[in-house]
Amino acid sequence: MLYNSLFIHSYILALRSKSNQDMPLFIPVMLIGLCLALNLMSILFFVEGVTTQRLEIFNNKNEYVVGVLIYCSVFLYYLHKKRYKRIFETYKAKHSEPPAIWWSIMVVALYYLVSVFIVFLSGFYRNKDWIFSGL
Numbered sequence: 001m002l003y004n005s006l007f008i009h010s011y012i013l014a015l016r017s018k019s020n021q022d023m024p025l026f027i028p029v030m031l032i033g034l035c036l037a038l039n040l041m042s043i044l045f046f047v048e049g050v051t052t053q054r055l056e057i058f059n060n061k062n063e064y065v066v067g068v069l070i071y072c073s074v075f076l077y078y079l080h081k082k083r084y085k086r087i088f089e090t091y092k093a094k095h096s097e098p099p100a101i102w103w104s105i106m107v108v109a110l111y112y113l114v115s116v117f118i119v120f121l122s123g124f125y126r127n128k129d130w131i132f133s134g135l
Contacts, residue, residue, distance in 0.1 A: 003036070008088060012098050013105065014027040025075075033074045037067065041122075
């Protein structure tokens with residue numbers, strides 16, 4: 001649900017962009033892929049903080065492979081049976097007019113800020129720093 005909302009707002013921004021009219025699906029998929037990577041990193045950091053093992057998924061050897069896999073999986077998810085059109089049509093059926101451009105920018109920026117903050121908190125938890133130093 002959150003990713004669909006993020007997709008809708010970033011898709012609306014891509015549709016309103018004059019330079020991205022020919023392929024408006026590229027930018028939302030890239031933004032969602034980055035958010036998904038941030039959320040996966042925060043989950044991995046939290047799991048590493050709970051356990052004593054280090055999960056080396058985002059290391060130097062395979063960081064590009066993981067990034068390409070995340071991007072391709074998100075791209076295929078939205079392209080499968082033109083799911084992106086169904087999501088956008090559902091949004092248009094619920095709302096009579098598209099949101100203001102500042103609202104879409106605020107939603108995307110807020111989601112990124114929250115995702116980065118959660119990554120920092122889970123990283124601090126993994127390393128037992130800051131407020132987690134007594135654990």
